Amino acid sequence: DADVTQTPRNRITKTGKRIMLECSQTKGHDRMYWYRQDPGLGLRLIYYSFDVKDINKGEISDGYSVSRQAQAKFSLSLESAIPNQTALYFCATSDARRGGQETQYFGPGTRLLVL
């Protein structure tokens, strides 16, 4: 979905390096999410934010941090990357006005390889 963009699309880094993945959206949604996808598995939630001042841990937040710089921007950081963080990362947004029954719209993903 072109309304949700992620940068970079691909990244190779080394163990111990700090990495930031960025997400921007033009949908005007309040809620933003970061997911991780591993081969053969579904999407697992890392962190989510329901508005600019709200940050919540998901299922697998250890080793990650996030920053909600503005309504339209939500970044994910790996403070010290390790090889088992090699995965496909997706950002998503949803519209809080639907009161919990919300479709999430996904970005194109960032493929991260940690050597």
Add this chain to the structure above:
Amino acid sequence: GESVGLHLPTLSVQEGDNSIINCAYSNSASDYFIWYKQESGKGPQFIIDIRSNMDKRQGQRVTVLLNKTVKHLSLQIAATQPGDSAVYFCAENIGRGSTLGRLYFGRGTQLTVWP
């Protein structure tokens, strides 16, 4: 063709046949369900959704059926086409309390359409 999304992650069908992809969800409090399609190298794309007060919902060539008694969801694709080849995920939303707005994803089913 038919599959259970969580236990048989692949489904192969002939072009023109109907496809049925199944999903068992876990929480009886789930009140909103979404089917996503993920093509290779892309983010999940919304296909169709259904609320828990409905049993059936139809879209263009797709139908979602919800059986709350046995906590089962299915996606039917009519006249399957090669462009339908993708991984299909079901997601459930438990729209109450601290989990409001969060989606929980199944592992996905790989649908392959043969000419």
